[in-house]
Amino acid sequence: MECKRDKNLKNCNCSYDPCPKKGICCECLHYHRKMRQLPACFFPPEYEKTYDRSFELFAKLVSEGKV
Structure with missing residues (x-):
């Protein structure tokens, strides 16, 4: 699969x-997931x-309707 950086x-x-x-979304997701985080694009x-x-x-932002 070709990366569309x-x-x-x-x-x-x-x-x-x-x-x-x-x-490089796949690398970003793996990195943040290991740290119990989400990438910047979720915020x-x-x-x-x-x-x-x-x-x-x-989760807090979702419950407040900010995401």
């Missing part, structure tokens, strides 16, 4: 610029910037 980057809101996984911009990508924050 350039296309993925158009939808990537990750603000961590030095990330080598940026635009609204104001929460993504906090770098708290925990399952718990995501």
Whole structure:
């Protein structure tokens, strides 16, 4: 399967610029899952910037209707 990194980057809101996984969604998902997190693209911009990508924050945002 060919990675569509350039296309993925158009939808990537990750603000961590030095990330080598940026635009490589499969690697990003595996990395964050191991840390009990979700990638930046699951969060609204104001929460993504906090770098708290925990399952718990995501669940809170869902329950508040922010995601």
